[in-house]
Amino acid sequence: MAVLDPKLNDKQREAVLYLDGPALVLAGAGSGKTRVITQKIAYLLQECHYDAQRVLALTFTNKAAREMRERLSSVLNRGQMKGLFVGTFHSLGLRFLRQEAEHAGLKPRFSIMDAHDSFAVVQDLLHSTDRGRIFTAQQQISLWKNALLDPDRAAAHVKTTAQEEALRIFYSYEATLRAYQAVDFDDLVRLPAMLMRDDEAIAARWQQQVHYLLVDEYQDTNVCQYEWVRQLVQPRAQFTVVGDDDQAIYAWRGATVENLQRLKEDFPELRLIKLEQNYRSVQRILQAANQVIKNNPVIFGKSLWSDLGYGQEIHIEDCPNERAEAEWVCFELMQERTMRQARWRDFAVLYRSNHQARVLEQFLRQYRIPYVLTGGQSFFAKAEIRDVLAYLRLLANTDDDPAFIRALTHPRKGVGEVTLQRLGVFASGQDSSLWEALPSFLLSTELPTVQREALEGFRNFILRMLGEVECRGEQAASFLHRLVSAIEYEHYLFDRYDERPAQARWQNVLDLIEWLQRKAVEDDLSVLEIVQHVSLVSLLENNEGDEEPDAVQLSTLHAAKGLEFPHVFLVGVEEGLLPHLGREDEELPEDERPALLVKRIEEERRLMYVGITRAQRTLRLSWCQRRRQGREDVVRERSRFVDEMFVQEEGQKEPEPAKTPDDYLAELKSLFD
DNA sequence: GCTGTCAAAGTTTTT
């Protein structure tokens, strides 16, 4: 068998070859899970002659999908991979809804509302500017949707006044999206799941397409995603899900580890395969990880082991403040790189929340250490990008009121709050979108000349663009350039911002055009067809051709899942940050609070576990005694997880470590101290 | 009525 990697261990091999029914692969950190999935896909296609179009692999992040495709392309040739779907739940959902739009009550060119957009919708419905309130309501609605609850069902779960408020606008939120001919991120999974559940013909059509399904990071699925998976694999029940309950870190967005148990109930013949050999980390690191995770309740017992040397001591640095911490990281990086003759890319600095990256960046720049920031704010969240995209969204779907408003007001055209308000009232009286209502609004309403002309001009401009927008391929770029120059966007940017920021923003717009153009040529799509994808992707992740620069990786713990690095810094290991314990729900009944707190801590502990297990050879932790929070310095304590790491159990003695190169290096290093 | 200026605030994690 040419295809099968001889390096697979027995368990991995079993996971790859098992095709007699559904399989759950419990893959501990670093146990070669990605290899198993890619090998299995290769095996299905090459040896079992599955039609590539009938094999689907689902991931949670674009990054994971990309990585899997890359790994696959080293085993399979282009032809073999043709038609194979490797992508996120959301991108499959988009594909599904495109095809079934009609059945979902959507036109083919429906819009996708990202978090920003739906925030604005909620803000509108709440008649509030209190960001906290809006955020809470939006999040709550999202949780309900992910749990497959409609407003009626959700009502039974309401406990706090915040939830009451969310429920109040839940109906109208849904109605508003439908009126815009738009779906939000949650709908991309929820609507397919519901359509398949409720419509036999649709279900049959898709089930026919799925002869084998693989799901990565299964522990992070939510109720919707599970329901959809369950529908997709009927009636064959030919699938493999891979996951690790100790790495479930997305409960806050509706993921439930219970999906692991449900799987066993729904598919009693489920084959359980545990991968327990870790190929990533030295024993000392693995041991620390195990010590920490031991404090969580066990679902499936796993005991990870590795036969890679014992490793060097895990260092804990306590720093006076976050600037000192960042500086310490820089010193260590410079020193270690020289000592070990390592590359920058062998190092990662991991942290709990994005804002921690700020100080780090500042110091890394100061010391001229190259770095790359993974995750963080999406390229597509930038104001200038959203402005340009608003035009494209409006051209794709003229019912998209948020896009209409944004396009009309960025850049400003002399139409402001009041006129917009009047148009809005007029449109809702007619039960139509702003665009649709515009002509009769202009006919029937008294307006100052400036506003009237501005609206007419805008309408004519959009009409003209609608005539040209169908261009595809090569023409895309010239169309886009015409668009941005017609709205004088460059001028607008340089008017609004200082020279340098304006230049940067304009460059972003040019990058966007180039990106759209490339997409248009590669996939032979019209610009409008690409617009839907845009909110699901981030530009950074699409530089597939670019080779990674040699740079230190900065990443949140969440974004680091699935990655590994020879040397890891885990910074900000403090109470309040890791574990992060946001505000308490003041309103929750007294008796429910402690249980919730425990759950939260457990998830934070898994996050710590994920962080520790990213490290292959060395791990360094740091924490700050004081940290600037907002405008005040606050005193911090070392994280409880640090204590958990080093607790020695009664009677357990330090294992006799075999010396590794790292140990020798450490000794050598101590001579210099 | 619209728009630009100024001050204040700041989402834990992501599709």
Added chain:
DNA sequence: CTTTGACAGC
């Protein structure tokens, strides 16, 4: 540093 909201000037 960036984005948002309030306010004053055109």
